[in-house]
Amino acid sequence: MLATLSRAFGLEGLDSASSDPSADTRAFQSLLDHELGSRAPQLLCCSFTDALARARDSHQLLLVLLHSELHEDNDAFIRDTLGSEEVGRVLSEGPFAVWGASVLSREGRRAADAAVASELPFMGAWLATSPTASKHECVGRSTGNAGPANAAQFLSAVRSRFEPKLAERRNDILAREQNRILRDDQERRYREIQEQDMQRMREAEAAEAARAEEERRRAQAEADAHEARQLASVVETSLQQQIEEEAEAALARLPAEPAEDAAGVAVVRMSLPGGTVLERRFSSTDTQQAVRDYAAFALHRMGVTRFDGFTLGSRAPDKTLRRADDAQTLEEAGLFPTARILVVVHRPADAAEVAKAAVEAGRAAREAAGAAAAGASLSRSGRIASSGSVGSADEDAVPFQRRGGGGSSD
Known part of the structure; x- marks a missing residue:
């Protein structure tokens, strides 16, 4: 009967060159489901090697079932033994993963060769301990149709013997995994602490650099202010x-x-x-320059000394006295016999501003050119001399003015 079913489910004479290793176990599973219904053990539908790997990863024993459709005990092995309540109960309690095939199939022959199965039907318990199939160990064998009681006793004995070992290995793996997680966490925390320390160090260095820069700027400002005061005194005295x-x-x-x-x-x-x-008397033949000189002397005598120059304007006649006309006589200039002159003093000069500008220019020159202190000092001296020079590009300003451009306009 089973031989007929085997042919129906493709078990007999399976092509050994099949490209799908799981086809052999699927064919056996179909036969078991048809014959035993809900009592059929559930197989791992994959190659023998993959079944060993799955059992290893799930910390189970791999129960290998090998049969032959042509063997005289095949019917009883499937119906009476595999379909028995005793075997079903032991398998349900674990720790078994079940795989099986016909020895007439390629995967079945591979498993039979590995188990050295000399008699059929065959039940073998494998302890999968390595990713390499050649290093797995067949720890129990039951050959022939021993009946449901003996088969259940065989499975219980294998379970009693190796279940503690599986549990121990499972605990070892779990402990290693926990240690790995703990180690990874410790390394992560160490890296975080390192990064936090580095960040604090960078922040401290940045704060120190900012403090040093602020101190440098403060010291530079104090030095510039002191230098400006000294230069202002020199400029004021010189002017x-x-x-x-x-x-x-x-x-x-x-x-x-x-x-x-x-x-x-x-x-x-x-x-x-x-x-x-x-009021002063002049000769009609005196020049306009004489009036300008008198204005300069009068300002100095009256204590008006802080200015950038002055302009002379005539109210009668109404005009500005240009320096270009200073060689004219008073009669030629229209200032005879009488004249009313208004002296307009330009913006008061500020020696401190002159000195500050000189200091800032000197610092900019030092920073740009990297000049030595002596060279920078010479540069500042040159600026002081030009700032305090007498005379103006403005032809209508008096000779002793602080900056050019403070004279009168036409």
């Missing part, structure tokens, strides 16, 4: 000296004041800043 020298020169150039009743007398009324009005 005051120049102003005094120019005032003295202007006084020396002034012509003598003629008598009131002298012929050709020109009377000049000069309004200074602050409301002071001065």
Whole structure:
């Protein structure tokens, strides 16, 4: 009967060159399901090698069932033994993974050769301990149809003997996995702590660099302020000296004041800043430069010394006295016989600003060129000299002014 079923399910004379190893076990599973129904053991439908690997990974014993459709005990082995309640109960309690095939199939012959199955039907228990099939161990064999009681006793004996070993190995693997997880966690925490330490170190270095930069800037600002104060004092002293020298020169150039009743007398009324009005007599042949010199001397005498230059404007006649016309006589300039002159003083000069500009320019030059202190000092000295020079590009400014451009315009 089973031989007929085997032919129906393709078990007899299976092609040994089949490219699908799982086809052999699927054919056997179909036969068991048809014959035993719900009592049929469930096989691993894969190759013998894959079945060993699955049993190893799941920490189970692999029960290998080998049969032959042509063997006289095949019917009883399947119906009475594999379908018995005793064998079913032991298999359900584990720890068994079941695989089987006909020895007439390629995978069945491979398993039979590995188990050295000399008699059929065959039940063998395999302890899968290595990924390599050649290193697996067949730890129990039952050959022939021993009946359901003996088969159940065989399976129970194998389970009693090797289940503790499986449990021990399972616990070892679990312990190794836990140790690996713990080690990975420790390494992760160590890396995190290292990164946190490195981050704190970087932040500390950045904070120290910022503090040092702030200290450097503060010290530089203090040094610049001190240098500016020193330069301002030098500039102020130099400019005051120049102003005094120019005032003295202007006084020396002034012509003598003629008598009131002298012929050709020109009377000049000069309004200074602050409301002071001065009056002086000049000769009609004196030049406009004489009026400018008088204005310069008058400003110095009145204590008006902090300015960038002044402009002379005439109210009668209404015009600005240009320096280009300073060689004209008062009569030629229209300032005879009388003239009213307004002295307009330009913005007061600030020696501190001059000194600050010189310091900033000197620092910029040092940073750009990397010049030595001596060279930077020479550069600053040159700027002081140009800042405190007498005279102006503006032709209408008095000679002793601090900066160019402070003179009068036409």
